[in-house]
Amino acid sequence: MVNWVVSKMAEGNGDDRNVVIEVRNLKKYFELHVGMFKFWGEPIYVKAVDGISFKLHEGEILGLVGESGCGKTTTGRLLTRLEDPTAGEVIFQGRNIATLKGKELKEYRRNVQMIFQDPYESLNPRYTVQKTVMEPLLIHGIGETYDDKVELVIKALEDAGLRPAEEYLSRFPHELSGGQRQRVAIARALVLRPKFIVADEPVSMLDVSIRAGVMNLMLDLREKYKIPYVFITHDIAVARYMSDRIAVMYLGRIVEIGETDEVIFNHVHPYTRALISAVPVPDPDHKHGRVEIKGEIPSPINLPPGCRFWPRCPYAQKGICDVKDPPLKEVSPGHFVACHFAEKFMEEEPTEKTVDVS
Amino acid sequence: MAELLKIENLSIHYKISTGWVYAVDGVSFTINRGETMGLVGESGCGKTTTGYGITQLLPSNAYIKEGSKVIFDGTDLVQLSTFPSKKFEGYRKIEEYHPEMRKFRWKRISMIFQGAMNAFNPVYKVGDQIIEAILTHENVTEEEARKRVEELYKLVGIPKDRIDNYPHEYSGGMKQRAMIAMALALNPDLIIADEPTTALDVVTQDRILGEMARLQKRENVAMILITHDVSVVAEMAHHIAVMYAGNLVEKGTAREIFKETAHPYTEALLKAFPSIKGEKKRLKAIPGSPPDLANPPKGCRFAPRCPYAKDICLEQEPPVIEISPGHVTKCHFAEELYGELGGE
Ligand SMILES: Nc1ncnc2c1ncn2[C@@H]1O[C@H](COP(=O)(O)OP(=O)(O)OP(=O)(O)O)[C@@H](O)[C@H]1O
Numbered sequence: 001m002v003n004w005v006v007s008k009m010a011e012g013n014g015d016d017r018n019v020v021i022e023v024r025n026l027k028k029y030f031e032l033h034v035g036m037f038k039f040w041g042e043p044i045y046v047k048a049v050d051g052i053s054f055k056l057h058e059g060e061i062l063g064l065v066g067e068s069g070c071g072k073t074t075t076g077r078l079l080t081r082l083e084d085p086t087a088g089e090v091i092f093q094g095r096n097i098a099t100l101k102g103k104e105l106k107e108y109r110r111n112v113q114m115i116f117q118d119p120y121e122s123l124n125p126r127y128t129v130q131k132t133v134m135e136p137l138l139i140h141g142i143g144e145t146y147d148d149k150v151e152l153v154i155k156a157l158e159d160a161g162l163r164p165a166e167e168y169l170s171r172f173p174h175e176l177s178g179g180q181r182q183r184v185a186i187a188r189a190l191v192l193r194p195k196f197i198v199a200d201e202p203v204s205m206l207d208v209s210i211r212a213g214v215m216n217l218m219l220d221l222r223e224k225y226k227i228p229y230v231f232i233t234h235d236i237a238v239a240r241y242m243s244d245r246i247a248v249m250y251l252g253r254i255v256e257i258g259e260t261d262e263v264i265f266n267h268v269h270p271y272t273r274a275l276i277s278a279v280p281v282p283d284p285d286h287k288h289g290r291v292e293i294k295g296e297i298p299s300p301i302n303l304p305p306g307c308r309f310w311p312r313c314p315y316a317q318k319g320i321c322d323v324k325d326p327p328l329k330e331v332s333p334g335h336f337v338a339c340h341f342a343e344k345f346m347e348e349e350p351t352e353k354t355v356d357v358s
Numbered sequence: 359m360a361e362l363l364k365i366e367n368l369s370i371h372y373k374i375s376t377g378w379v380y381a382v383d384g385v386s387f388t389i390n391r392g393e394t395m396g397l398v399g400e401s402g403c404g405k406t407t408t409g410y411g412i413t414q415l416l417p418s419n420a421y422i423k424e425g426s427k428v429i430f431d432g433t434d435l436v437q438l439s440t441f442p443s444k445k446f447e448g449y450r451k452i453e454e455y456h457p458e459m460r461k462f463r464w465k466r467i468s469m470i471f472q473g474a475m476n477a478f479n480p481v482y483k484v485g486d487q488i489i490e491a492i493l494t495h496e497n498v499t500e501e502e503a504r505k506r507v508e509e510l511y512k513l514v515g516i517p518k519d520r521i522d523n524y525p526h527e528y529s530g531g532m533k534q535r536a537m538i539a540m541a542l543a544l545n546p547d548l549i550i551a552d553e554p555t556t557a558l559d560v561v562t563q564d565r566i567l568g569e570m571a572r573l574q575k576r577e578n579v580a581m582i583l584i585t586h587d588v589s590v591v592a593e594m595a596h597h598i599a600v601m602y603a604g605n606l607v608e609k610g611t612a613r614e615i616f617k618e619t620a621h622p623y624t625e626a627l628l629k630a631f632p633s634i635k636g637e638k639k640r641l642k643a644i645p646g647s648p649p650d651l652a653n654p655p656k657g658c659r660f661a662p663r664c665p666y667a668k669d670i671c672l673e674q675e676p677p678v679i680e681i682s683p684g685h686v687t688k689c690h691f692a693e694e695l696y697g698e699l700g701g702e
Pocket residue numbers: 030031046047048049066067068069070071072073074075234300
């Protein structure tokens with residue numbers, strides 16, 4: 001029941017909450033190296049992230065959803081400075097993180113932690129659980145004595161639901177189940193008491209019966225320590241469960257962002273509509289309303305002019321959508337949409353909306 | 359409805375150096391013509407082994423236990439292409455490339471493999487691979503086969519000018535559709551689709567599932583849809599079979615499985631699944647993790663994780679109980695729990 005409380009709070013206080021991190025018009029273009037053709041002509045860019053802005057508040061979970069290749073992971077890597085932006089800013093404690101160097105950068109790296117999709121790859125197979133979780137303490141010189149450090153490791157493991165922690169300390173990753181490995185990765189992220197966490201598809205590889213436990217754990221830890229997360233997932237049902245707010249990405253842009261249930265039930269953008277109507281529902285009585293969108297996601301190399309969704313959008317109008325890039329507009333408090341016809345769709349009957357009455 | 363496939367007491371075990379992996383144990387179900395059955399369960403519970411066991415496309419260390427029956431349209435496929443193992447008493451070994459069996463594969467029972475995106479050979483054009491399949495099984499000219507592929511492409515929604523492209527020139531969704539075209543190419547009676555959309559984005563998944571449902575209805579093919587995603591089977595299947603640790607623990611209509619759940623594992627599985635519909639409820643994690651099938655627990659294989667387990671569950675394998683006509687469950691306390699489980 002935890003995150004509902006926070007989201008209620010959030011509604012009331014709007015933007016007054018403490019902003020932990022602010023992203024302003026962030027861009028990341030990857031230059032493609034196409035062999036010798038580079039000598040001629042223009043370099044070719046993949047516009048992985050192309051001008052996104054959002055704020056992450058204290059204790060908040062922001063879900064980042066969208067189809068493969070829309071720029072979710074790149075956004076996460078920019079936030080944690082695993083990647084430097086092409087343009088735009090990530091503001092943390094009043095500073096643009098791109099300007100941080102040396103000690104300050106190290107301090108930042110301590111304050112932000114990332115949890116990855118694949119617990120098999122993100123843990124060093126030759127490290128015991130204790131060594132894995134203790135490593136960040138050694139890097140950042142936390143805990144005075146060795147015993148202090150062990151104590152912090154044990155605390156983090158127990159927080160991550162590995163109890164009794166002593167039993168896990170000397171195990172290697174291959175001696176753990178998938179869910180336990182992801183818990184070790186969470187313990188490793190938590191041990192530094194970060195100011196925020198970027199979790200990139202942290203439960204996507206886990207089996208259903210184990211996934212729920214890891215998701216509940218992350219919600220409980222947020223409740224306990226008020227650490228905010230950016231929670232990246234392609235699974236919208238998972239995003240709904242985890243997030244207070246959801247941002248929907250399409251081809252490097254945020255096309256809609258708002259309170260979770262606002263985005264799930266009162267979405268406005270045609271892409272969000274299509275995306276959500278495509279989500280299968282675990283209920284055989286559910287009537288599936290299909291919104292047809294045409295074709296496939298274009299490559300982020302040749303972006304369409306105007307609204308980048310127009311070639312697939314059933315509502316696109318020639319002369320408008322294929323010409324002008326729609327800005328993110330606030331359609332109701334805290335709910336932003338990037339579509340030329342957002343106001344019109346707002347007024348419309350929520351035909352395709354998956355409002356449930358049962 | 360006419361019965362197409364009847365599986366009785368199917369057990370498939372893998373021989374490994376340290377013993378056996380009891381991957382599929384005593385599975386029984388039937389499928390009627392034109393019907394979709396969803397086979398759900400978590401990773402490693404034996405879904406793929408069950409599915410491939412039907413056409414016996416199994417690794418060479420797979421053995422089928424004596425007494426297993428896979429009766430497809432009147433023929434027992436187990437008797438057809440296996441012989442008693444000389445090494446392991448009570449087991450049958452699969453004869454590879456059995457000529458009789460090959461008549462069933464593809465022609466009457468086709469398959470969409472798990473990870474089908476990589477099922478096409480990268481060095482040949484996609485269309486040629488489907489044409490080849492038609493030519494090997496049917497007495498037609500190359501021209502006729504090509505025509506058929508054009509029709510199939512139209513059916514699955516790929517422009518026909520893509521027939522002569524190579525696999526790497528297709529997107530993931532297109533490869534998946536081409537795989538469906540391939541599965542339909544020889545007008546089979548049954549398609550075994552193993553996680554056909556698992557690697558795809560929701561929008562593509564939605565389209566492909568929609569297409570599969572439409573085609574299946576039109577061509578009146580039966581389908582076994584293997585997936586770990588209960589929401590996919592809720593959408594697609596008439597009947598659902600739930601597997602846990604090599605056992606089929608519950609089978610019934612989609613409604614029965616979701617609304618009149620009769621097995622604790624099914625209940626746990628449903629409660630662990632988030633939905634975009636309805637109120638947001640706290641998900642229930644299932645404690646522990648699935649057992650190692652080389653060493654399955656005694657008694658009910660779910661007992662160590664089951665909130666309703668009593669002493670008998672840890673000792674005795676539960677019987678299969680028909681709780682209502684066609685709705686079966688493998689639980690000692692099915693009768694007591696029926697009506698209490700699953701409650702929404
Ligand atoms: N280092 C790189 N060089 C070139 N292109 C890249 C690089 N990293 C990412 N891209 C491209 O940027 C786009 C966004 O990729 P990103 O990994 O952020 O997507 P995603 O939303 O996380 O996708 P997924 O759901 O598949 O993980 C993609 O088109 C990807 O191919």
